[in-house]
Amino acid sequence: MTARSLFFLVVAAVLAAIPFFLPSAETFLAIVYAKSLAVLGIILLLQAGQVSFGHGMFFATGAYTVAFLGRSLGGGDLGLLIVASVVTSALLGVVVGLFVVRYRYIFFGMLNLAFSMVLYSILEKFFHLTGGSDGLRILRPTVFGQSFERAGFDGVLYYLTLALALAAAWLVWLYLKSPLGQALKAIKTNETRLEYIGLSARTVLLVGYVISAVLCGLGGAALGVIQGIATPEYTYWTRSSEFVFIAILGGVGNVAGALTGSLVYEAIRTYAAAFVADSWQLILGFVLLVIILRAPTGIVGMVETIAARRRAARPAHPVATEPAE
Amino acid sequence: MSFDTLMLAVCDGIAYASLVFLVAVGLTFIFGVLGVLNIAHGSFYALGAYVAVSAGIALTKAGFSPWLTFPALFGAALAVGIVLGGLMEKFLLQRIYDKEQVLQILVTFAIFMMLENVQRLVWGVQPYFMSEPLQLLGNVELFGISYTAYQTIFLPILAVIVLVGLRTFLRHTSAGAQILAVTEDREAASAIGINAERVYFLTFIVGASLAALGGAVAAPTTSLIPGMGAEMIVLSFAVAATAGLGQIEGAAVAALMIGLGRSLAVYVAPEFEVLVPYILMVLVLIVRPSGLFGAPQLRKI
Numbered sequence A: 001m002t003a004r005s006l007f008f009l010v011v012a013a014v015l016a017a018i019p020f021f022l023p024s025a026e027t028f029l030a031i032v033y034a035k036s037l038a039v040l041g042i043i044l045l046l047q048a049g050q051v052s053f054g055h056g057m058f059f060a061t062g063a064y065t066v067a068f069l070g071r072s073l074g075g076g077d078l079g080l081l082i083v084a085s086v087v088t089s090a091l092l093g094v095v096v097g098l099f100v101v102r103y104r105y106i107f108f109g110m111l112n113l114a115f116s117m118v119l120y121s122i123l124e125k126f127f128h129l130t131g132g133s134d135g136l137r138i139l140r141p142t143v144f145g146q147s148f149e150r151a152g153f154d155g156v157l158y159y160l161t162l163a164l165a166l167a168a169a170w171l172v173w174l175y176l177k178s179p180l181g182q183a184l185k186a187i188k189t190n191e192t193r194l195e196y197i198g199l200s201a202r203t204v205l206l207v208g209y210v211i212s213a214v215l216c217g218l219g220g221a222a223l224g225v226i227q228g229i230a231t232p233e234y235t236y237w238t239r240s241s242e243f244v245f246i247a248i249l250g251g252v253g254n255v256a257g258a259l260t261g262s263l264v265y266e267a268i269r270t271y272a273a274a275f276v277a278d279s280w281q282l283i284l285g286f287v288l289l290v291i292i293l294r295a296p297t298g299i300v301g302m303v304e305t306i307a308a309r310r311r312a313a314r315p316a317h318p319v320a321t322e323p324a325e
Numbered sequence B: 001m002s003f004d005t006l007m008l009a010v011c012d013g014i015a016y017a018s019l020v021f022l023v024a025v026g027l028t029f030i031f032g033v034l035g036v037l038n039i040a041h042g043s044f045y046a047l048g049a050y051v052a053v054s055a056g057i058a059l060t061k062a063g064f065s066p067w068l069t070f071p072a073l074f075g076a077a078l079a080v081g082i083v084l085g086g087l088m089e090k091f092l093l094q095r096i097y098d099k100e101q102v103l104q105i106l107v108t109f110a111i112f113m114m115l116e117n118v119q120r121l122v123w124g125v126q127p128y129f130m131s132e133p134l135q136l137l138g139n140v141e142l143f144g145i146s147y148t149a150y151q152t153i154f155l156p157i158l159a160v161i162v163l164v165g166l167r168t169f170l171r172h173t174s175a176g177a178q179i180l181a182v183t184e185d186r187e188a189a190s191a192i193g194i195n196a197e198r199v200y201f202l203t204f205i206v207g208a209s210l211a212a213l214g215g216a217v218a219a220p221t222t223s224l225i226p227g228m229g230a231e232m233i234v235l236s237f238a239v240a241a242t243a244g245l246g247q248i249e250g251a252a253v254a255a256l257m258i259g260l261g262r263s264l265a266v267y268v269a270p271e272f273e274v275l276v277p278y279i280l281m282v283l284v285l286i287v288r289p290s291g292l293f294g295a296p297q298l299r300k301i
Helices: A003-021 A023-047 A056-072 A078-100 A105-125 A150-177 A179-189 A191-196 A201-227 A237-250 A256-275 A280-294 A298-313 B003-034 B041-061 B066-091 B101-123 B132-137 B149-172 B174-184 B186-191 B196-221 B228-243 B248-268 B276-287
Strands: B139-142 B145-148
Touching: A003 A023, A003 A150, A023 A056, A023 A150, A023 A179, A023 A201, A023 A237, A023 A256, A056 A078, A056 A105, A056 A201, A056 A237, A078 A105, A078 A201, A105 A237, A105 B101, A105 B228, A105 B276, A150 A179, A150 A201, A150 A256, A179 A191, A179 A201, A191 A201, A237 A256, A237 A280, A237 A298, A237 B101, A237 B228, A256 A280, A256 A298, A280 B101, B003 B041, B003 B145, B003 B149, B003 B174, B003 B196, B003 B228, B003 B248, B041 B066, B041 B101, B041 B132, B041 B196, B041 B228, B066 B132, B066 B196, B101 B228, B132 B149, B132 B196, B139 B149, B145 B149, B149 B174, B149 B196, B149 B248, B174 B186, B174 B196, B186 B196, B196 B228, B228 B248, B228 B276, B248 B276
Parallel strands: none
Antiparallel strands: B139 B145
8 A cells, every 4th residue: 555545545534533522514515515516527627728717617516406497396316416417517528528628727717717607697697496596404314314404414425525526536537647648647747748648639639528527527526515605606606616726725736635725715715704804715716826925836746845855954864965056 | 668768777887887898897907917806896885885875975964066066076086096006015915926826716706805804894895875976967958868967978978088097008108018028928028127027016006096986976977885886897897808808999899898788677677787797797608708809719738
């Protein structure tokens, strides 16, 4: 067993034990895990050097799928709802993806934004279908045939979102290591060479795009169930930018950035909102600026650099290397 | 649809297109020269509007002639553009010109977030109005319908002045030539003695002032609410992208298309009002991926 997978298991075990020590943090952390799914989708695209300011549209797709299906089934079952949201967000991902993978950088980012604004206005304007800006309520679904009281359901959601987040992080890590994932990274470094070896850059990016759409759809479905509501705000572009922000905060070089970033972000937001109710955006903006200018590799990148420096400086190390400075 | 409604839609559309053009041309000018897509541009628009209204209200309350609200609009736009734009370029953008594009966008996004919050702290969330400039100019009769002169004459003329002014400035003055030189090749331009730093600084101030001007002259026609900056930045990107990024004349054409399309939708199918600009953009980009006026770019090797 490598140190990396051991570390992964320890983190998983610690997170799984939290509800026994800190039951009050359950919902807060479930929200963190739900958002980290969406952030993972953003990090995946950033491997290809592309940033989307519109992934809120897939987040909303997940949430509204749960809302519509739950309403027509009188609650529905959580397992079914999650599967349905994967299907719908994948479908939308293919449709939008086919168009946007022809573009790169600013165009890619802003076209995603435009698509999400289209979905936003549809959700807001067609209120007889979507409930307008009030959104749709999401009733508490059954879980594989069993119904839960509120407290029990919170516990179920905690472990479900945690399992989803960890499984997704692991799968994305495997994907990025695979040849297809390596090809995705090649889009950032040298797209033309990618095509010289016979791979279509558009197809490679499309696969990554659909996976990122599904991750966001899952996140949206989970957050919808946690908060009991789906609103057009899920697809507003500031929400999409929030995911990008969290990705940069956590660090885009590593799948661990998604969870770390979400946790720190939600913590800052919650505390900042509690202490300075009106200025939390000001604080977040400032934090974002400091990260980009001072630590562009994010929190995980910073930790990695420090760890590498320590390893290098350790005297017992068999090969004596000079410290980085 | 009757002829009168069509005329109303056209007047609405032209007025709206003029406003969007002012903002979008600033955005595309900055992008063309600096290569930075400034999301905080939307905040400059909103702050231009808020400062103009506050100045106008203060002037009329102090007993000055209501005609002074006109210079107040321009004064507010310049103040916002020079102070905020200048500070932002000098202290932030200069540090990020050599960074990844993704990070550049995020820096301007961070500024957008902060300015949005500042605006909320200063002006609160209640709507603001100032209709003096609109009323002072009165109405005009056009093909049997009556419409405000502010929207049918003042705004389009202002937009045309800006379009012609920018064109003339870039093509027929030495400062404009310097800007074009820096845009073409920063290093070569510096080598022949052009101060590229100053060119960037001034370009950003001009672009920011145009956004603020758009907001200031939009103020009399609408009520100011939080979130107006976010909406405008997306819309002006739609215009700039439809035009082809960096294209000044293209921005005028795209603004007209999108403005008219949107106002026709208001009368024909109001649900689609907000969608029309993006649908137009997507249609144009499917046919011409680099926009109406944009030259196709060679792929990076």
